[in-house]
Amino acid sequence: MNRQQTNRLAIGVITGLAILVVIPIALVILFVFYNGIGTINWEFITAAPRNGMREGGIWPALLGTIFLTFGTAIISFPLAIGAAIYLSEYAADNRMTRMVRLAIVNLAGIPSIVYGLFGLGAFVLFMQFGTSILAGSLTLGILTLPVVISTAEEAISSVPQQFRTVSLSLGATRWQTIRYQVLPHALPGILTGVILGLGRAAGETAPILFTVAAFYLPNLPRSVFDQTMALPYHLYVISTQVPGMPLSVQYGTALVLLLIVLSLTLAATFVRTSMRRRREW
Amino acid sequence: MENKIDVRDFNFFYSSFHALKGLTMPIRERQITALIGPSGCGKSTFLRSLNRMNDTIAGTRATGEVLLDGENIYAPDMDVTELRHRVGMVFQRPNPFPQSIFDNVAFGPRVLGMPAGKGLNKLVQESLEDAGLWTEIKHRLRDSALSLNPGQQQRLCIARAIAVKPEVILMDEPCSALDPVATFRVEELMRVLAKEYTIVIVTHNMQQAARVSDSTGFFWLGELVEFGPTDQLFAMPQEELTESYITGRRG
Numbered sequence: 001m002n003r004q005q006t007n008r009l010a011i012g013v014i015t016g017l018a019i020l021v022v023i024p025i026a027l028v029i030l031f032v033f034y035n036g037i038g039t040i041n042w043e044f045i046t047a048a049p050r051n052g053m054r055e056g057g058i059w060p061a062l063l064g065t066i067f068l069t070f071g072t073a074i075i076s077f078p079l080a081i082g083a084a085i086y087l088s089e090y091a092a093d094n095r096m097t098r099m100v101r102l103a104i105v106n107l108a109g110i111p112s113i114v115y116g117l118f119g120l121g122a123f124v125l126f127m128q129f130g131t132s133i134l135a136g137s138l139t140l141g142i143l144t145l146p147v148v149i150s151t152a153e154e155a156i157s158s159v160p161q162q163f164r165t166v167s168l169s170l171g172a173t174r175w176q177t178i179r180y181q182v183l184p185h186a187l188p189g190i191l192t193g194v195i196l197g198l199g200r201a202a203g204e205t206a207p208i209l210f211t212v213a214a215f216y217l218p219n220l221p222r223s224v225f226d227q228t229m230a231l232p233y234h235l236y237v238i239s240t241q242v243p244g245m246p247l248s249v250q251y252g253t254a255l256v257l258l259l260i261v262l263s264l265t266l267a268a269t270f271v272r273t274s275m276r277r278r279r280e281w
Numbered sequence: 282m283e284n285k286i287d288v289r290d291f292n293f294f295y296s297s298f299h300a301l302k303g304l305t306m307p308i309r310e311r312q313i314t315a316l317i318g319p320s321g322c323g324k325s326t327f328l329r330s331l332n333r334m335n336d337t338i339a340g341t342r343a344t345g346e347v348l349l350d351g352e353n354i355y356a357p358d359m360d361v362t363e364l365r366h367r368v369g370m371v372f373q374r375p376n377p378f379p380q381s382i383f384d385n386v387a388f389g390p391r392v393l394g395m396p397a398g399k400g401l402n403k404l405v406q407e408s409l410e411d412a413g414l415w416t417e418i419k420h421r422l423r424d425s426a427l428s429l430n431p432g433q434q435q436r437l438c439i440a441r442a443i444a445v446k447p448e449v450i451l452m453d454e455p456c457s458a459l460d461p462v463a464t465f466r467v468e469e470l471m472r473v474l475a476k477e478y479t480i481v482i483v484t485h486n487m488q489q490a491a492r493v494s495d496s497t498g499f500f501w502l503g504e505l506v507e508f509g510p511t512d513q514l515f516a517m518p519q520e521e522l523t524e525s526y527i528t529g530r531r532g
Binding site for chain 1: 337393441
């Protein structure tokens, strides 16, 4: 084999492997879509479950997931932005900073069930929030911190240094420099991170298991101190805990959850590409 | 003639590297002082010491005094943002913010607390007029500053610097990224600005130093080898090193 042939072979193998990566995700989406699309209609989305959840819709679980996603955003956005600004703009390269970074990396590696247990201990029991939307949002908020902080930090660091230098040379304070010449340029990148984090949070089951999720509730939650149903947990329940559950309801629920997570990921990609296109430097 | 800035036995260190060694020199008010010397001789470091922009680099240290109107800018109670408001800076490459022409010039006044309105509009216009840019761009103030050509961008950066009404303007090789025509316009502008402002310019271009400046300092390996009136320094250098550098035999 001469080197041109080797070259073609290498390109072929690498392309093939890249395509292989797409196959599982495409199959999962198509499979769930094919089996679930028939179940989805207006009633399925907007009605409460009936007859031991074997009939009716998923509205309370869907609404719960929306609440939890919002709650997660409210908690993780300010914390992550603060941490990212600190790390990229203020932190000196010392032991303290390295410890914070190490903590973030390790946070990303903790199994989600451990977050659930931590949330149970810290928020539900110690802080006495009970199993509630508040406790669940806090737990999910912490779970999303690593991804949101690292994307936000990257977005902030990628703002050209000269913007800071010029701003300082004009007599702006450090905070004014960050506020007016760094954050506006970094914001789309930060939002991308937040949305990706929310996509992860919306689909997690383990962290909400002990902190907020209810097996079945006849009423919708009225405050952040109430429990709520949530889609991932609901899916788990109807797939394993309810005898005689129609498959179509399971697939319909899975499809709705999948669509939520996918649309968040797509939104993040969209924000990122439109930001790159508008960027002038 | 008044000394706007008096530098006295000034030393500067990047960690353990002794970058500026015992500098003593005056910078006269409403004059152009040029700093020349080979790359790495410390002239840019010195320029950035005059508004403490070097503070943003970790591990730097300064000793000695830099007196601005008699007040040591390295005194512990010096307000660095106030100092930079009084001592402005124009950089080597044109570096407008990726915002509108108006917002670029208005940025300095805004962070100093000037509200939007007639006053700000007037200040922006005056600054652009003083920078010789107004007639070219008065109909496109809302356009992106990055739509200007490099020479216009650099004059915009000068307008942005003078909008905060500094007393001293530091220019770090302001023409090195410009073509000869744009360079000529910026040099012209410097002569006009010197009627109102004290200007310190770092340049690699000895003809430029000779053309525009009143006084010149020659730096070599972190030391000020010679300082004097520009015509004298170029016509009759006192030091052999100066002579060999400006005639192109060393450097």
